[in-house]
Amino acid sequence: MTDLLEATSDPTLPPMITAHNIQKWYGSFQVLKGVDLEVSPQEVVVLMGPSGSGKSTLIRTLNGLETHEQGRIVIDGVELTQNPKHLEAVRREVGMVFQQFNLFPHLTVLQNITLAPIWVKRLPKLAAQEKALQLLERVGILEQAQKYPGQLSGGQQQRVAIARALAMEPKIMLFDEPTSALDPEMIKEVLDVMRSLAESGMTMIIVTHEVGFAREVAHRILLMDGGQVVEQATPEEFFTNPKEERSRQFLAQILG
Amino acid sequence: MEPLPLKQKLNLPSLPSLRATWQWLRQNLLSTWYNILLTIFCLWVIVWVGGGLTHWAIALAQWQVVTDNLRLILVGRYPVEQLWRLWLVLGLMVGVKTFSWGTLQSWQRKHLLRVALVGVGAILLALVSQADGTSLGWVGAIALVALGSSSLATWCRQQALWPRLQPWLPLGWLVSAGLILWLISGGAGLTPVSTTFWNGLLLTVLVATLSIVLSFPLGVLLALGRRSSLPILRGLSIGYIELVRGLPLIGILFMAQVMFPLLLPPQITLDALARAIAGLTLFSAAYLAETVRGGLQSLPTGQWEAAKALGFSTPLTLGLIILPQALRAVIPAIVGQFIGLFKDTALLSIVGLVELTGIARSITAQPEYLGRYAEVYLVLGLIYWVFCYGMSLASRRLEHRFSDR
Ligand SMILES: Nc1ncnc2c1ncn2[C@@H]1O[C@H](COP(=O)(O)OP(=O)(O)OP(=O)(O)O)[C@@H](O)[C@H]1O
Numbered sequence: 268m269t270d271l272l273e274a275t276s277d278p279t280l281p282p283m284i285t286a287h288n289i290q291k292w293y294g295s296f297q298v299l300k301g302v303d304l305e306v307s308p309q310e311v312v313v314l315m316g317p318s319g320s321g322k323s324t325l326i327r328t329l330n331g332l333e334t335h336e337q338g339r340i341v342i343d344g345v346e347l348t349q350n351p352k353h354l355e356a357v358r359r360e361v362g363m364v365f366q367q368f369n370l371f372p373h374l375t376v377l378q379n380i381t382l383a384p385i386w387v388k389r390l391p392k393l394a395a396q397e398k399a400l401q402l403l404e405r406v407g408i409l410e411q412a413q414k415y416p417g418q419l420s421g422g423q424q425q426r427v428a429i430a431r432a433l434a435m436e437p438k439i440m441l442f443d444e445p446t447s448a449l450d451p452e453m454i455k456e457v458l459d460v461m462r463s464l465a466e467s468g469m470t471m472i473i474v475t476h477e478v479g480f481a482r483e484v485a486h487r488i489l490l491m492d493g494g495q496v497v498e499q500a501t502p503e504e505f506f507t508n509p510k511e512e513r514s515r516q517f518l519a520q521i522l523g
Numbered sequence: 524m525e526p527l528p529l530k531q532k533l534n535l536p537s538l539p540s541l542r543a544t545w546q547w548l549r550q551n552l553l554s555t556w557y558n559i560l561l562t563i564f565c566l567w568v569i570v571w572v573g574g575g576l577t578h579w580a581i582a583l584a585q586w587q588v589v590t591d592n593l594r595l596i597l598v599g600r601y602p603v604e605q606l607w608r609l610w611l612v613l614g615l616m617v618g619v620k621t622f623s624w625g626t627l628q629s630w631q632r633k634h635l636l637r638v639a640l641v642g643v644g645a646i647l648l649a650l651v652s653q654a655d656g657t658s659l660g661w662v663g664a665i666a667l668v669a670l671g672s673s674s675l676a677t678w679c680r681q682q683a684l685w686p687r688l689q690p691w692l693p694l695g696w697l698v699s700a701g702l703i704l705w706l707i708s709g710g711a712g713l714t715p716v717s718t719t720f721w722n723g724l725l726l727t728v729l730v731a732t733l734s735i736v737l738s739f740p741l742g743v744l745l746a747l748g749r750r751s752s753l754p755i756l757r758g759l760s761i762g763y764i765e766l767v768r769g770l771p772l773i774g775i776l777f778m779a780q781v782m783f784p785l786l787l788p789p790q791i792t793l794d795a796l797a798r799a800i801a802g803l804t805l806f807s808a809a810y811l812a813e814t815v816r817g818g819l820q821s822l823p824t825g826q827w828e829a830a831k832a833l834g835f836s837t838p839l840t841l842g843l844i845i846l847p848q849a850l851r852a853v854i855p856a857i858v859g860q861f862i863g864l865f866k867d868t869a870l871l872s873i874v875g876l877v878e879l880t881g882i883a884r885s886i887t888a889q890p891e892y893l894g895r896y897a898e899v900y901l902v903l904g905l906i907y908w909v910f911c912y913g914m915s916l917a918s919r920r921l922e923h924r925f926s927d928r
């Protein structure tokens with residue numbers, strides 16, 4: 268695992284994501300207290316931490332869904348600003364998968380997936396549909412293409428959401444607790460899709476509490492607490508020999 | 524194989540047996556002593572009211588006031604020699620409607636009843652109006668138009684090119700709306716007919732349709748303005764909505780008649796009809812805005828976030844994701860408001876526009892029909908009801924169509 272980390276942190280490649288000293292307030296409450304983060308191409312980073320530590324807020328600032336008051340974010344060489352045109356350009360490169368799926372309930376599965384390629388990327392409809400069907404096959408639900416999201420199980424919906432994000436051919440994928448709203452028997456099907464995505468070389472940042480998955484897929488694990496990154500380590504180190512006292516407490520809690 | 528019984532072969536609904544009927548009665552109407560009392564009471568009310576009404580309608584009422592004035596009720600003082608234009612308008616409307624409808628779904632046997640009802644109604648109206656044979660001729664011609672356009676629609680649907688052409692259908696509606704307005708008002712080759720001669724049902728339907736069509740986009744824009752993050756836009760929208768909702772419609776109609784000439788530059792003169800439509804539109808838009816806002820607020824923020832995360836701009840997010848869902852959620856409320864707007868046009872008679880209610884008042888004021896209020900107002904009520912119930916049905920069908928999503 269240590270080798271993997273080294274292999275993916277090739278210093279000759281420019282980083283995919285650079286976040287420097289990110290600070291954010293909700294009113295007088297500081298959610299992010301100066302977070303630094305650098306993610307190399309093809310790297311898979313898992314964010315862990317107790318509830319309220321700012322994990323969601325951090326990854327949502329990375330595609331501009333949340334604004335930050337201080338610090339810089341550079342995505343694939345483009346600085347994130349408040350200019351709507353820049354924001355839209357960056358978001359086309361960064362796919363996001365939400366805890367609650369957030370599919371568009373008035374559209375079929377196929378329309379959900381083709382909507383952005385057609386309207387945002389101006390892909391011809393037929394090409395977009397062909398691509399969508401390929402993606403549906405990849406996430407294993409080709410036969411559901413003509414259904415509405417409300418007719419699918421949670422696991423199927425989340426796989427559609429992943430396919431929808433992939434349809435924009437993003438360079439980075441962000442996952443915010445993608446399996447937390449799922450029944451236990453559906454978690455695996457979603458994690459399998461994410462695992463194969465990681466194997467295909469996608470750059471990913473994942474917020475999750477799935478220890479087994481994190482251990483297997485992550486190149487690096489970040490522990491957040493109180494708006495700060497408390498520890499960064501390879502999964503091996505993090506789960507067997509954490510350096511920080513806070514990490515030990517957290518692991519004791521989630522491993523029971 | 525056993526031959527099927529005739530009834531099943533013809534696919535007739537089997538009549539409930541006497542026994543089943545009695546069972547149903549016992550269970551639903553006669554289950555307890557108070558249920559029996561209630562049933563008897565309701566029956567008595569129905570017989571008493573229904574019987575009285577029937578007796579009045581057959582023995583006492585003098586329907587001549589209605590049959591003599593049918594043309595006045597329907598089209599008012601629109602010049603008789605120009606009436607062919609209104610028939611054309613009707614034909615155009617029927618043609619466009621049957622065509623659009625036919626391109627959406629195929630003909631089924633259950634539609635026969637509806638068509639038969641409309642047909643019988645039209646023939647009865649044409650007969651009652653007594654003018655001469657021409658009415659009947661027009662009704663026949665329009666029936667042919669309906670038949671032709673629905674067959675045309677079926678044929679179009681089978682063509683390979685149709686999916687590419689279908690998106691242009693709304694353009695067809697726009698063109699025919701323009702044609703209709705031109706046919707009614709004249710000019711450009713046709714004898715102009717002043718708006719003061721557009722009365723009765725013609726005026727009611729025209730005003731209601733235009734106000735509905737105009738107030739809808741305005742209401743949506745106001746709702747979006749009210750939820751905007753730009754303080755000035757939001758402030759203006761809230762101010763407008765709250766101001767209009769605090770005023771009575773009749774006040775707004777009066778103000779529209781006096782204020783527009785004061786506000787607009789002197790070169791532009793709006794005639795009384797346009798001023799009334801503007802007043803109704805401005806009034807209705809404020810209420811619509813609040814309804815649409817309800818729909819917008821019912822959507823989870825996740826919908827916005829998912830759209831943003833995919834790179835959609837705000838206008839695209841609104842048009843493709845937010846508004847379709849928000850409007851769908853409030854169809855019944857919106858149609859309810861349109862029904863209200865349709866009936867509110869009755870107030871126009873107070874500001875000097877002789878629509879349905881106004882024409883009824885002038886009919887009952889004629890010396891030879893003095894005191895024949897009941898007949899006229901009953902027919903009036905029936906006409907309003909038919910239109911409002913039609914809208915209600917349309918709303919239900921729309922809801923039903925979206926219910927599986
Ligand atoms: N819109 C908001 N307004 C005010 N405070 C907020 C808002 N959103 C989040 N917070 C606060 O910011 C802190 C961090 O929230 P965040 O959602 O990032 O935590 P998290 O690490 O994702 O937690 P969880 O594991 O529960 O999802 C929390 O204390 C939360 O209460």
Ligand SMILES: [Mg+2]
Binds near residue numbers: 322323324443444
């Ligand atoms: Mg969270």
